[in-house]
Amino acid sequence: MRCEYFDAGVCRSCTLLPQPYPEQVDAQQRHVRTVLGDPAGVTWLPTVTSAEAGFRNKAKMVVAGTVEAPTLGILDGHGHGVDLQGCPLYPPSLSVAFAPLAAFVTRAGLTPYDVPTRTGELKHLLVTASPDGELMIRFVLRSTEALARIRKHLPSLRAALPHLVVASVNVQPVHAAVLEGDREVLLTERETLRMLVNGLDLHLRPRSFFQTNTEVAAALYRQAVAWADETQVTSAWDLYCGVGGFALHLARPGREVVGVETSAEAVASAQMTARDAGLPGTRFLAGDATSFALAAGDVPDLVVVNPPRRGLGEPLSRWLEASGVPRVLYSSCHAGSLARDLAHMPSLRPVRAQVLDMFPHTLHHEVLTLLERT
Incomplete structure (x- = not known):
């Protein structure tokens, strides 16, 4: 590869x-x-x-940069964002979500969390794809300050990503290398992503x-x-x-x-x-x-x-x-x-x-x- x-x-x-x-x-x-x-x-x-290549069913994307130009990927040694939207480990069912999500960050005014200054709101985007191509997207936020804006603009994201079936907000308020917090707010009618494995539909909830x-x-x-x-x-x-x-x-x-x-x-x-x-x-x-x-x-x-x-x-x-x-x-x-x-x-x-x-x-x-x- x-x-x-x-x-x-x-x-x-x-x-x-x-x-x-x-x-x-x-x-x-x-x-x-x-x-x-x-x-x-x-x-x-x-x-x-x-x-x-293309074997990962989940993307754990650190969000950095600015509202107008967010990066989705990892942080460098100085805590600045490195955009990895083209990473070959992700199958098309996952990578197709990255550009619409970056646009959504701008549209909903989600300020990326800045590690060096400990400011901002959006820390991670966690995206999971099922074998059938359905998506679960989780917004990991510092607080619920942006929750109303995410709810308001979610229909536009679902229009851009028709296979999005589960969306949620996870609240992770601490400044630490912790991926997610204990509180999850579901934003969709569907609660689970179905992962078809050997003929079994394994139900996957956001924090599972x-x-x-x-x-x-x-x-x-x-x-x-x-x-x-x-x-x-x-x-x-x-x-x-x-x-x-x-x-x-x-x-x-x-x-x-x-x-x-x-x-x-x-x-x-x-x-x-x-x-x-x-x-x-x-x-x-x-x-x-x-x-x-x-x-x-x-x-x-x-x-x-x-x-x-x-x-x-x-x-x-x-x-x-x-x-x-x-x-x-x-x-x-x-x-x-x-x-x-x-x-x-x-x-x-x-x-x-x-x-x-x-x-x-x-x-x-x-x-x-x-x-x-x-």
Whole structure:
């Protein structure tokens, strides 16, 4: 993939871009195996690769510049805007929104937030595209000062972007490297963006997490289901379930599945998908995964964990070790935290693993590991 921004030295986010993609893929698997200590007895499946360009389903655009000439992209080392509207990581369904959004900033009089002086209102534009080309757009503002103007001019944005189905304002008042705040104001009748994955319409609310690469996420869920079905799992937990990707894919007649997630919005999304898809035997709870596990009585046949980069942490890892659960599916976005957690679970040995290149041209990775009790 060629990128004019990388060549010009204005954006180096894709740190591995000069390296041919097949070499990137090989290096990722070597890195993961090395960090995990290349444990014996593990069957490594071929790495799931990605399209080299146009694979991102979400754009997190820092807004800078001026009302008359906003930039959408990133900040340079001095806190000034670098416009990246032509970034090749975005598919046409996303990039088509950038110019109308820049024009909307001017039309609605949304003053970009200036980091050096801590002035202005509009901090980020978060744009998500579904596989069907529908859009969710979130305006991250310092306050609600511009909310009325956004509401007033929103019809013109929807006319320019007919596939815009969900729009909201997020309020993030603090001067910190925090993407979004706790308050969300919905601006449209639709509350969710439908992400069609492996035939399932996963409902995505504005503050719900979803994998950045839809095609690779679909492969991740398919592999998890294949391993679960081989062992005839009748009960499963999906801890850190998000909008229910693993749990909803695992749902089968005769199989009880429980998903646990701290985000109430994500839980509501998962419940909506389960209802629409007619998936009995699924239950979703808003709460802390570790607290849920420690308070549980019986354990299931399978526990799926998909924690953030920091990993499970010692309390949950040690609980899994002592619980007697026969199998764990661990989906990790950081091999280092996975290795730390595995050290607390010596009785749960990796037997199968697969690296999935969710983030081409970077050092980030996803690895799915099946652990079985010895």
